[in-house]
Amino acid sequence: MTLAYVLDGGMNDQPGAGAELYELFPVVRRSYEQIEEWTGLDAQRIFAEQREAGQQHRQGIGAIRQAAAVFGIADVLAEEYGIVPGAVCGLSFGALVGASLAGAVDRSDLFKLLMRMREVPTPTAPADSGSAHGVAAVRLAYDTDLEARLEGHPDVHLSADLGRVGTGSERMVLLAGYRAALAEFGTQLPAGALQISEEHGVAFHSPLQQDIRDFLEPTLQEMTFRDPRVPVHSCMEVKALTTGEEIRDLFRRNPTDPVSVPHMLSGLEQGGAELGLVLGPCSFGTFLRSSFPVVHVESPDHVFEAMTAIYELGIELPSPDAVGR
């Protein structure tokens, strides 16, 4: 395997994402027509709609916008340029989209699931109450034993390990839990090291989201999960997922289990990735510490950069037929 598609997590869904490709490529317009059939949301609404004040991210259509943009660019690469991946890997929400790109989940099923996610009951606790959920970013010395630090803090959980930052002597992690517990934990760190998100009242990737997992379970039961055409590298452990059941498990665990960029990149490295194309809207810097080069592909301009990387690195592409296109 040489070429991998890498997908970032959710919340990278600025209005307008995907619109440029929609204007330029019929294959993208067809994709948005299908998405409208499955979701009832037309392309212009997908591009433009913003969250209403007080709405949680999952209640908006940002995830649909982001997924649609990723499928758009993947379709352009495949249909217009014959570029298809030898493996796929996504972070959090990106893992779900990646599984679909790899053929393990029908796009129609994925978009129905995303619509269902919008109906997850909203947390009702006021932000200043002890039971309000939250997420916090923390920058730590790389060799900090986080597990040990979290002992004695049962309401604070590792949500996401975003890997090394800066010179590499530090790493960025997200912690999830009750806001009050997060704030209390922050008092034990250097001043300013822990920043609680004012925007998100959700404890992503933590046991506090068990209710969401339970809410989505019936939908996941009804969905068909097939063996992916190419390996899907997990964001939860260093592992290549190759069966439909493993993909279903990934979907199930996604709300409650921590995710890790280092796990993603290690898995891809072990799988032989020589180039990563980071598709669609993303925080590109997150992936720049991979041992293999990564190229961000979101707009038509980026296609040339992707082509140049494929050419210069001598990447051998699988045939589109071999990956079932």
Next chain:
Amino acid sequence: MNEMKNVTPLIEEWLSQDIDEWTRRVVRRHFDPETGSPYWLERAAELAFDPRDITRYEDLTRFGPMSLGDLRTLDPADLVPLAVPRPLVGRIWESGGTTGSPCRVYYTEPMLEQRAAWRRWVIEKEGFEPGRSWLQASPTGPHLMGHGAWDLVDLYDARVYGIDFDPRWVKRMLRAGRLKDAQEYTDHLVGQMSAILETQPVDYIVTTPALFQALAKSRPDQVARLKGARLSGTHATPAMRRSFLEALDGGLLVVTYNNTFGNTVALPVEQDDLIPCVPNYPQVTMAVVDRDDWTRTVGYGEHGQVRLTVMHDDLFLPNILERDLAMRFDTGSEWPCDGVANARPLQVVRTAPEGIY
């Protein structure tokens, strides 16, 4: 080896230069009202400061980023001080043209000699033997890299086979989305390289990492027979470097980061995942800067955009912001300047680096 080829005193002299003093020397020459370079004298009139007041290398940021637009359109003779007798006779060199029309520069004889001296010095240091046969498969024509073949002949008693590679054709194919056509062109070049290697006594190869990779895939037997390879011109990754070493089966391997404006010396690889280089100081210096603030040099080990400064007596190009991302590399006490490691293309992306949700 004749005396002309002993370049070590020159290199030692350059490496011992104080960068602030060198800055004053070059700035003074280019801004001399009588004998300075026409381009910089014209620019001086628009500047909010008197360039002759520049006393330190760090002050060069006051010039702002070098306009690549100017380098694409001006007569390159205008960058050369009038102290160099007119009319200028010689070659105009052009950049690859990756990001648009090519940039053009004129290299005076001392500049070509400086470039060649560094190559001569470093090739010996790297372990390549004089008097050997080389195959150079690289851009030629307007591209300075091709001139290296003459340096090998003139300064290293080499016999050089040549194959011409037109990088602009490849870029054109890739821009048009014609990846297969670009790869077919590579096959065409690899075929020519292979034909020479099959029948001729070639010891060493000079080419791009991309072409070397294609050759190693196509004819591993021929690559394994080589005594060494010097690679530059396209980007290489640590993984590629490892695979090249394996393919060379004990042969020498040097991967450097070079372009039309300045070269680097490959430093010994002490960490498997780093490909460090140091520029041809003091005429060429590099800083790794914050992508969002090109005046701020990042810390050692951090990644950023490569900012290149050229300070020849006859060519002054401060603050060229390369479309390359690299790690700032600490060269320690052995070298008088910073190095760069693992250079790769810099993408202009809309999203924030290291963002979180």
